[in-house]
Amino acid sequence: MVYRAIGVGGGVVLWYLIAFTFPENLLPYPQQVISAAVDLFRTDRVLFHVGATLRRTVLAFGGSFLIGGAVGVLMGTSSIGRRFLIPHVLIWFSVPAVAAAAMTTLMFGYGELAILASTVVITFPYIAVNVWKGVESIDSELVEMSSSYGVSTKRTLLRVIVRDTAPSLFSASRFGLAISWKIVTVAEMFAADNGVGQKIIGTYELFRFEQTWAWAFIFMFIILLLEYCLFKPLERRVFDYRQDADFTQLGGGR
Numbered sequence: 001m002v003y004r005a006i007g008v009g010g011g012v013v014l015w016y017l018i019a020f021t022f023p024e025n026l027l028p029y030p031q032q033v034i035s036a037a038v039d040l041f042r043t044d045r046v047l048f049h050v051g052a053t054l055r056r057t058v059l060a061f062g063g064s065f066l067i068g069g070a071v072g073v074l075m076g077t078s079s080i081g082r083r084f085l086i087p088h089v090l091i092w093f094s095v096p097a098v099a100a101a102a103m104t105t106l107m108f109g110y111g112e113l114a115i116l117a118s119t120v121v122i123t124f125p126y127i128a129v130n131v132w133k134g135v136e137s138i139d140s141e142l143v144e145m146s147s148s149y150g151v152s153t154k155r156t157l158l159r160v161i162v163r164d165t166a167p168s169l170f171s172a173s174r175f176g177l178a179i180s181w182k183i184v185t186v187a188e189m190f191a192a193d194n195g196v197g198q199k200i201i202g203t204y205e206l207f208r209f210e211q212t213w214a215w216a217f218i219f220m221f222i223i224l225l226l227e228y229c230l231f232k233p234l235e236r237r238v239f240d241y242r243q244d245a246d247f248t249q250l251g252g253g254r
Contacts, residue, residue: 015029015030016029016030026209027213028209028210028213032210033210033214033217034214034217036211036213036214037215037217039214040211040214040215048194049194049195049196049215050196050218050219050222052195052196053181053184053185053188053195053196053197053219054222056112056115056116056119056184056188056195057119057177057180057181059116060115060116060119060120060123060180060183060184061119061123061176061177061180063116063119064119064120064123064124064127064176064180065127065172065173065176067120067124067127067128068123068125068126068127068128068131068176069127069128069131069172071085071089071124071128071131071132072127072128072129072130072131072132072134072135072172073131073132073135075089075128075132075135076131076133076134076135076136077135089125089128092122093126095122097118097122097182097183097186098186100118100183100187101114101115101118101183101187101189101190101191102190103118104117104118104121104187104191105118105187105190105191109191110191110192111192112192114187114191115184115188115192118183118186118187119180119183122179122183123179123180123183126172126175126176126179127172127175127176130169130171130172130175131165131168131169133168134164134165134167134168134171137164137165137168138164138165170231170235174227174231177223177226181219181223184197185200185219189201196216196218196219199211199215200212200215200216
């Protein structure tokens with residue numbers, strides 16, 4: 001906790017130093033951004049726009065996880081699938097987010113589908129790679145032993161496969177969610193008339209830089225809440241068995 005506080009404090013100090021070197025109002029100081037964020041809640045429909053972006057983020061993340069998870073499992077279980085899919089994953093890794101947003105807007109027009117499509121095609125490779133490595137790390141001997149002792153498929157899936165791949169699944173979820181909201185906000189600049197991305201580009205074009213940073217700050221704060229109020233508690237619950245294990249009984253420990 002102490003080191004985390006030091007890290008946050010160092011980030012704030014660095015923010016002040018960088019803002020000091022920029023022209024006035026181009027990069028506002030932290031207190032100016034917070035004040036602008038509070039003002040936005042009074043004058044703009046913050047919850048409406050944040051809700052629209054969150055909805056798109058969750059939908060796009062869900063689609064990315066389904067596609068990336070399937071691709072990752074296939075790459076981890078089949079050498080033919082791995083050789084076939086690696087070039088596709090690498091290609092989408094290299095596509096810039098702005099290019100994907102522009103391309104899907106041209107393909108699907110102005111609206112939700114363009115936003116979701118651009119987010120999915122950029123996000124799924126990150127999830128696929130994490131799931132792929134997680135599947136590769138499964139202890140095949142445990143799976144074979146479970147089969148030999150007649151353990152049900154459901155129990156093997158929950159107790160062996162999911163447990164072995166859980167760290168990779170959490171990494172994939174974190175990467176996927178973080179990347180999804182970034183791509184959604186970029187795509188909203190091209191293909192939406194609401195949402196955080198549209199408000200960011202709108203305030204930027206009007207040279208209201210404090211509001212631009214305020215919108216970004218609000219959404220980043222919400223993402224941090226999701227991390228510490230959702231992912232962290234869930235992670236502790238899933239990996240609680242590791243803390244309960246008595247490792248002193250292994251290797252003749254005293």
